Amino acid sequence: EAGVTQSPTHLIKTRGQQATLRCSPISGHTSVYWYQQALGLGLQFLLWYDEGEERNRGNFPPRFSGRQFPNYSSELNVNALELEDSALYLCASTPTGQGATGELFFGEGSRLTVL
Amino acid sequence: KQEVTQIPAALSVPEGENLVLNCSFTDSAIYNLQWFRQDPGKGLTSLLLIQSSQREQTSGRLNASLDKSSGRSTLYIAASQPGDSATYLCAVSGATNKLIFGTGTLLAVQP
Numbered sequence: 622e623a624g625v626t627q628s629p630t631h632l633i634k635t636r637g638q639q640a641t642l643r644c645s646p647i648s649g650h651t652s653v654y655w656y657q658q659a660l661g662l663g664l665q666f667l668l669w670y671d672e673g674e675e676r677n678r679g680n681f682p683p684r685f686s687g688r689q690f691p692n693y694s695s696e697l698n699v700n701a702l703e704l705e706d707s708a709l710y711l712c713a714s715t716p717t718g719q720g721a722t723g724e725l726f727f728g729e730g731s732r733l734t735v736l
Numbered sequence: 737k738q739e740v741t742q743i744p745a746a747l748s749v750p751e752g753e754n755l756v757l758n759c760s761f762t763d764s765a766i767y768n769l770q771w772f773r774q775d776p777g778k779g780l781t782s783l784l785l786i787q788s789s790q791r792e793q794t795s796g797r798l799n800a801s802l803d804k805s806s807g808r809s810t811l812y813i814a815a816s817q818p819g820d821s822a823t824y825l826c827a828v829s830g831a832t833n834k835l836i837f838g839t840g841t842l843l844a845v846q847p
Binding site for chain 1: 767768770772777778779780781782785787825827829833834835836837838839840
């Protein structure tokens with residue numbers, strides 16, 4: 622069974638541009654989480670989507686946004702890129718509903734470099 | 737606000753040694769605690785999940801314990817191997833349904 626897949630693997634943008642990152646959850650998983658891992662800062666929670674709705678967001682400016690599609694895949698958009706947005710962006714999925722343990726499964730991440 | 741701390745920040749051991757990684761959290765109202773492994777530049781691999789009602793979980797050479805009342809978890813790695821070299825992260829999930837991650841322990845197992 623395929624795990625969480627993310628694309629692109631690497632992305633290079635310049636300041637002020639927009640970046641779009643994509644995530645496909647494990648089949649049957651309805652919840653998708655996005656995390657940012659910047660160098661030296663650890664993993665920071667960005668967004669949580671479940672059943673197509675944004676359920677929670679972390680302490681990030683509004684230029685970080687996203688959505689979840691009917692097939693539960695998700696995309697993360699970062700507008701007006703800044704140098705400090707350079708990071709590894711990780712997507713995770715988890716099943717919800719009765720019996721769900723809350724265990725998160727992560728993809729390999731998308732490395733965003735802002736020049 | 738939940739805060740998760742991991743000690744030590746880095747650890748270097750010879751191959752074959754048993755070792756313990758520590759994780760502490762400030763708010764004991766958690767749903768579960770998860771241990772992950774991360775290789776350089778890669779995503780996270782889930783190692784063990786402990787539900788709040790459980791005391792420990794085991795998988796192969798790995799054993800994780802949870803003491804919710806004291807806000808502590810330990811990850812025990814038996815008979816360490818060079819392939820175990822990675823960063824180990826613990827994370828707790830609470831009422832907000834988001835995982836709060838610790839700072840990680842960078843483990844190097846010397847052959």
